Amino acid sequence: MTKPVKVQLQIYQGATFTKRFGWGSYPYAVTERNGVIVNLATGRPAPSSDYIAVNLTGWAARMQARRTVGDDTVLFELTSSNGGIVLGNGTIDVRISAQETSAYAWKNGVWDLELIAPDGTVTRLLEGSVSVSPEVTRD
Numbered sequence: 001m002t003k004p005v006k007v008q009l010q011i012y013q014g015a016t017f018t019k020r021f022g023w024g025s026y027p028y029a030v031t032e033r034n035g036v037i038v039n040l041a042t043g044r045p046a047p048s049s050d051y052i053a054v055n056l057t058g059w060a061a062r063m064q065a066r067r068t069v070g071d072d073t074v075l076f077e078l079t080s081s082n083g084g085i086v087l088g089n090g091t092i093d094v095r096i097s098a099q100e101t102s103a104y105a106w107k108n109g110v111w112d113l114e115l116i117a118p119d120g121t122v123t124r125l126l127e128g129s130v131s132v133s134p135e136v137t138r139d
Contacts, residue, residue, distance in 0.1 A: 014135035053090020
C-alpha cells in the first residue's frame with residue numbers, strides 16, 4: 001500500500017496551471033535531507049541513475065477538488081480521459097487551462113489524485129489542499 005503524499009497546490013486564477021508529479025522508487029531505503037534524496041545505509045546522495053520509474057502504460061488517472069472532503073460539489077475534475085492528466089513513464093502531468101481557472105470563484109479546497117492500474121487496482125498517490133489566488137488583470 002502506498003501512503004498518499006501531501007501536496008499543497010496554488011492555482012493562479014486566469015493563468016494556465018501545470019504541475020508534474022513523479023512516481024518511482026529506489027532499490028534501497030532513502031530519505032530526504034535538505035532537498036536531497038539520501039541512501040539511508042550510506043548517508044550519501046542517491047544517484048538519479050538508481051531511480052526506477054513506475055511504468056504507467058495502460059493506467060488511468062483521476063483527480064477531483066472539493067471545498068471539503070464531505071462536500072458533494074466538485075470544484076474541478078481532471079482525468080486521463082478528459083485530457084486534464086497525461087501519464088508517462090513515471091510521470092503524471094496535470095493541466096488546467098487559463099480559461100478554466102479564470103472562472104474559479106472559490107478560494108480554498110481539498111483534492112486527491114488516484115491512479116487506476118490495468119487490473120483495476122486503485123492507488124491514491126497524492127492528496128492535499130488547494131487554493132486560488134485571485135486575478136487582478138482581467139479583460
